Every structure is written in C-alpha cells, then in structure tokens.
Amino acid sequence: xxxxxxxxxxxxxxxxxxxxxxxxxxxxxxxxxxxxxxxxxxxxxxxxxxxxxxxxxxxxxxxxxxxxxxxxxxxxxxxxxxxxxxxxxxxxxxxxxxxxxxxxxxxxxxxxxxxxxxxxxxxxxxxxxxxxxxxxxxxxxxxxxxxxxxxxxxxxxxxxxxxxxxxxxxxxxxxxxxxxxxxxxxxxxxxxxxxxxxxxxxxxxxxxxxxxxxxxxxxxxxxxxxxxxxxxxxxxxxxxxxxxxxxxxxxxxxxxxxxxxxxxxxxxxxxxxxxxxxxxxxxxxxxxxxxxxxxxxxxxxxxxxxxxxxxxxxxxxxxxxxxx
Numbered sequence: 001x002x003x004x005x006x007x008x009x010x011x012x013x014x015x016x017x018x019x020x021x022x023x024x025x026x027x028x029x030x031x032x033x034x035x036x037x038x039x040x041x042x043x044x045x046x047x048x049x050x051x052x053x054x055x056x057x058x059x060x061x062x063x064x065x066x067x068x069x070x071x072x073x074x075x076x077x078x079x080x081x082x083x084x085x086x087x088x089x090x091x092x093x094x095x096x097x098x099x100x101x102x103x104x105x106x107x108x109x110x111x112x113x114x115x116x117x118x119x120x121x122x123x124x125x126x127x128x129x130x131x132x133x134x135x136x137x138x139x140x141x142x143x144x145x146x147x148x149x150x151x152x153x154x155x156x157x158x159x160x161x162x163x164x165x166x167x168x169x170x171x172x173x174x175x176x177x178x179x180x181x182x183x184x185x186x187x188x189x190x191x192x193x194x195x196x197x198x199x200x201x202x203x204x205x206x207x208x209x210x211x212x213x214x215x216x217x218x219x220x221x222x223x224x225x226x227x228x229x230x231x232x233x234x235x236x237x238x239x240x241x242x243x244x245x246x247x248x249x250x251x252x253x254x255x256x257x258x259x260x261x262x263x264x265x266x267x268x269x270x271x272x273x274x275x276x277x278x279x280x281x282x283x284x285x286x287x288x289x290x291x292x293x294x295x296x297x298x299x300x301x302x303x304x305x306x307x308x309x310x311x312x313x314x315x316x317x318x319x320x321x322x323x324x
Contacts, residue, residue, distance in 0.1 A: 097131065106132045106165055113169035116195070117151040122167065125149060126157070134159050142167075150194050176217045177202060179209045179236065191215040206231070210239025220245055223263035227270050233279070244289070251282040258289045268294065 106128050114122065125145040128137075139157040146155040146167065154170040174186035174194055184199040191214035199207075206224065208217055216239065224231040230247075238246045245262060247255040258265050265288040272294060273279045278286065287295040 104134045104162055106134055106137065107163040108165075110160075110164060110166045111169065112167070114151075114171060116171060117149055117169065121149055122146060122169075126165065126167070128165065134161065134163060134165075137165070139165070150192065153188075174202070174205060175221050176206050176208050176214075178214050178217075179207055180211075180213075187214040187217060189218040189221075191217065206234060207236040208239065209236055210242070212242045213237070213239040216245075220262060223266050226263065227266060230266065230270060230273075230279075249279060251280075253279055253282060253284040253286065255279075256285070256287045256289055258291070 109123075109126070109128070111119075111122060125148070126142050127145065137159060139159055142157040142165075143155050146152055146157065146169070151171045152169055153172045156168045158166045160166050172188040172190075172192065172194060175189050176187050177197070177199065178185045178187045178193070179199060183196055184201065185196050186194040186202070186205075187208075188194060193214065206217075206221060208214070208220070220237055224234065233249045233251075235248045235250055238248065240246050240256075244259040245257045247257065249255065255269065269278070269286065269288055278284075278294075278296065283298055285297045287297075
C-alpha cells in the first residue's frame with residue numbers, strides 16, 4: 001500500500017537495472033526516430049545496368065529448395081550440437097535459438113506512457129524469456145495481457161527489428177476513492193478498481209461507499225462537478241440499495257437523491273439552497289426522491305421514540321394530488 005502511495009508522486013519510472021534473465025531496457029530519447037533516415041542524396045543519380053549474356057531458362061526452383069533444405073538441416077545440427085539446447089528439445093525452441101544466434105533475439109524493451117503501473121507487472125505480462133526470438137513473438141497476445149493490468153486502459157506492443165520491443169501505454173484516471181472492506185481503493189469512470197490505497201489518499205477525489213458504488217460513480221461525479229460548492233461539502237456518497245445515492249455533508253446533514261436523474265435533482269436543490277440556506281442547518285435530512293417536491297426533516301425525526309414522529313416539511317409544493 002505504501003509503495004502505491006509513493007508512486008502517485010513519481011512523474012515517471014522505468015525498468016530497474018538490467019538483470020541477467022531479462023533484456024536491457026531504456027527510454028528512447030525524445031525526437032529520435034526508430035530508424036535513421038537514409039541519405040538519399042548520396043545515391044548515384046544515373047545508373048545504367050550492364051548488358052547480361054543470354055541464359056537458358058532452366059528451372060531454379062528444385063535447386064534452390066534443395067539448397068535451402070540442406071542449409072536448414074545443417075543449421076539445425078549446428079544449433080543442436082553447439083547451442084545450449086538438447087537435441088530432444090522441441091523444434092520451435094531450436095528455431096528460437098537459431099534466430100537469436102542470427103541477431104534476432106529480444107535485447108531491448110522501450111516502455112513509455114506508464115506512471116502508476118508497476119514495471120515488474122508490465123515485464124511479466126510481456127512474457128519475454130531469455131530465449132525469445134523477435135520473429136516468433138506475438139505482439140497482439142502481449143497487448144491483451146498488458147491491457148489486463150488494472151491501471152492500463154490501452155496499450156500497443158510493436159516489434160522493432162532487429163532486436164527490440166516497443167510498448168506504449170495509456171493509463172486510466174482515478175475519479176473517486178471507494179471505501180470498502182475496512183480499506184479504500186481508487187476507481188475510474190468505468191468502475192474498475194485500480195489500486196488499494198490509504199483512505200486519506202488524494203483528498204480532492206470524492207469518497208463513495210456501497211457494494212456497487214464504482215459502477216455508478218461516473219454519473220454522480222458529473223452531477224456534483226456542475227456544483228463545486230456542494231461537491232466540496234460532501235464527505236461521502238453512500239450507494240443505497242444498489243439504486244440511488246445518499247450524500248453525507250460536512251455538517252451532518254444528509255441528502256437523499258432519486259434513483260434516476262441525479263443531476264436534475266441536485267439542480268433543484270441548489271436553486272433552493274442558494275435562496276433559503278437550506279443546507280446550512282446541521283443535521284437536516286433533505287429528501288429529493290419525489291420529483292415535484294423537496295421534503296426536509298431534522299435528523300431527530302428519524303430516531304426511534306415513543307412520541308409521534310415529526311412530520312417532514314414540504315418546501316416545494318406538489319403539483320397534483322396524484323403525486324401523493
């Protein structure tokens with residue numbers, strides 16, 4: 001948990017020092033292209049091909065195929081005897097060994113765009129072992145594994161000849177802190193849990209609670225974002241019955257939002273609060289679940305008592321008797 005909190009303040013990090021069992025990794029300098037541009041001006045401008053003597057049209061396919069077969073067999077024998085693999089190893093392993101000996105092994109990895117994703121997790125998702133040849137490596141399968149990491153929203157994995165793999169990552173943005181199971185987690189707008197963190201992390205993010213709170217947080221954050229004054233006073237937003245929100249304010253008041261159209265209900269609330277100071281008195285319960293009215297009651301009215309409960313005050317008059 002502490003390591004996640006520390007990474008939130010680190011602008012960028014890369015692979016730690018190169019180890020024997022993993023390829024060398026480093027960041028590409030800014031502005032440096034993958035392959036240098038050839039100097040086309042140095043090429044000869046006028047090249048006249050020399051006349052070639054006429055040759056008979058004998059088929060070269062059988063001879064070429066035979067030569068390739070002999071060369072392949074010889075290379076296989078050389079690799080199996082001089083390499084580190086036993087002769088009984090699978091053919092694919094011998095092909096990898098041959099490609100690595102030819103300079104087509106993965107020696108370098110370039111990773112950009114990541115800030116919170118743990119570097120060891122990225123390396124594990126790439127599945128680059130000590131005997132990985134570039135030609136047989138699947139960047140599409142690697143991309144799917146990298147995108148399965150919690151912080152990663154999108155990723156691209158590319159092979160760069162002769163010996164490099166390039167990874168570009170776009171990370172998710174946390175929009176709320178989810179309080180659950182005696183702890184807290186960062187969640188994004190899609191409801192994905194990103195990382196476990198202390199409850200005091202990122203005080204500027206809204207706090208939510210409830211079993212399905214992450215799945216519905218995007219609409220709530222958008223509705224509160226239109227009213228910064230109310231957003232600053234909300235201590236925690238509780239998800240009730242997996243269908244609606246209840247806002248707990250800094251003075252102990254509670255605002256019950258309807259199951260749908262939270263933004264419309266909050267707009268009605270703020271228009272009335274600005275003119276009457278509705279939310280200034282501590283301990284009030286403001287109920288917005290009925291579309292055409294706002295019911296207000298003190299917190300004491302909800303407590304169990306032998307006396308008759310206090311009837312809530314209807315601030316916004318109802319439009320019709322059918323609304324009862």
